[in-house]
Amino acid sequence: MLDLILKNARLPQGATDIGIAGGRIAALGRDLGPSREVRDIEHRAVLPGLVEAHIHLDKAGLLCRCGQADSVQAAVAAVSALKRDFTVDDVRSRGAQVIEAAVRQGTMHMRTHVEVDPRAGLRSLKAVLALKDDYAFALDLQVCAFAQEGLTNDHGTEALLEQALAQGADLLGGCPYTDSDPLAQIDILFAMAVRHDVDLDFHLDFDLDPDGSQIKAICDRTIRHGWQGRVNLGHVTKLAVMTDGALRDHAAMLAQARVAVTALPATDLYLNGMDQGHRAPRGVAPLHLLEGVTVAVATNNVMNPFTPYGDCSLLRMANLYANVMHLGAGDFTACLRMITDGPARILRVADYGLSVGDRADLIVLDAETAEDGLATIAAPLMGFKAGRQSFDRPAARLLRPTAGTLPA
DSSP states (O other): SSSEEEEEETTTTTTEEEEEEEEEEEEEOOOOBBSSSSSEEEEEEEOOEEEEEEEEETTTTOOOHHHHOSSHHHHHHHHHHHTOOOOOHHHHHHHHHHHHHHHTTTTTEEEEEEEOOOBBHHHHHHHHHHHHHHHTTTOOOEEEEEEOOSTTTTTHHHHHHHHHHHHOOOEEEEOOGGGGHHHHHHHHHHHHHHHHHEEEEEEEEEEEEESSOOHEEEEHHHHHTTOOOOOEEEEEEGGGSOOOHHHHHHHHHHHHEEEEEEEEEHHHHHEEEEEEEGGOOOOOOGGOOTTOEEEEOOBBOSBTTTBSSSOOOHHHHHHHHHTTTTOOOGGHHHHHHHHHHHHHHHTOOOOSSSSSSSBBEEEEEESSSSSHHHHHHEEEEEEETTEEEEEOOOOOOOOOOOTTTTTO
């Protein structure tokens, strides 16, 4: 007997019923047999749970404490000044608000960067590891121990990264452009990742100068260490201002090394080109032109100097990317993959999708098709994590007046 049947679902392959048993999709089709529960979702679109490839839970919700910044350097400095006073309870509380908002928006898998350095110590890590347990019923959370302010120039950070891995961090992250010796940082992090057998996720090339990219350095080391499929690059906004030939060359390097790229439209648009006023370029990596590269769009920051807004909607991020890149309806499916299949590969989520045998991590959109959902930023109405309903968000409805109730 099935545990649950979702009747009248709209999948990419067409209308069907979804049978769920043991936390997995057990059957697709009609007349699936007996089930303990049957839910009619009334011909709405179903997607696999959305995947957030890049977010910062530890520094979300800081806007009221430090205001906004006019550059990435100013944003880093503003948060750095606050980190010494972060407490476990503070980070846990702010992070919980973001996770709950993300879950309501359909996110079921998430990778968060957590700053580990002499200012933050391991307090933020402790808070986020607690959140990983707190919300395991609704969200799989990967924790990236992250050196935001450099590594070779920030004594004590390397030892703290080692401790973070020992205490439960899942992978390592770096930010070469804040380091006094960017290539040395890259080498240290690759060596540490190989030693601990963990993935890597770098903030890279976050500016609008087409020269000086460190993509080649990352790709060369990825191949040398056999880390293909285990490295992700966030931002990489230099790609947005390269010539066509340079873009093709860098895309080929990324594809050969199987290095993924995640664009962060809200932050990348906000911080890039502030000094150029209304003539500022877009400053978002053109993911759709990176042939053969695994790509994703993600949230990055929420309500802090890096990004002074955000509702944790990945559908909104994919929609924003489509707008910025002048992509029409024919590209909506590819944009949807940037918040589903692409980031699922980056996080190496097992059994992800909408086929029989996949995990029953599903969301139901208030739209007839997934593409309509992207175009309208449709609200996810409900989600099922391993077949168990994890959130409910009833559809809005108009309350029409009844006869005789209108004012004279």
